[in-house]
Amino acid sequence: NAGVMQNPRHLVRRRGQEARLRCSPMKGHSHVYWYRQLPEEGLKFMVYLQKENIIDESGMPKERFSAEFPKEGPSILRIQQVVRGDSAAYFCASSGIQGGNTFGSGTRLTVV
């Protein structure tokens, strides 16, 4: 039973490019959460999705960031026109109906 799968593990983008981060939840989990971890800081909630629905995006920056969780396939966190300040580790967590959040190993985004 594979855990939460995130890819890529490491992503390097030049300023102005787009970054796409993928998250496949645990089997049977229909809730996905994205978190961002800046260096030397704790994780900060970004967005909560269920299949084809954004439930809570209160932690998402207003511009350049978007997320989706389509009916088929992984959840995608998209960052357009990346800037140096977007460099961080992005973690995805998933849970089932009864709760119990499991985190993936994260994607480390470096903007050069």
Next chain:
Amino acid sequence: QQQVKQSPQSLIVQKGGISIINCAYENTAFDYFPWYQQFPGKGPALLIAIRPDVSEKKEGRFTISFNKSAKQFSLHIMDSQPGDSATYFCAASRGTGANNLFFGTGTRLTVIP
């Protein structure tokens, strides 16, 4: 605004010693207090969690102490081992949904042999 304050930032403990990490919160609506363990290059893993209706919860060498009136909770690691060396995060939420989790800034624990 940091909803959950965690200290110390780093901690060095001798093997066999007790590691103590402290957290404080302000929002009295929080009713779920988990601790996460994170190894380098990995995601956080749930270690132990407590609800405010009890003052202590123990699982093996790990104990959470909870003081509702002071709005503080702490993690105690008894008989600390080098394999416990990791970063520990406390968190708090209203309910168990991960969209409500507020994390502390983390404590980097090093257990020396």
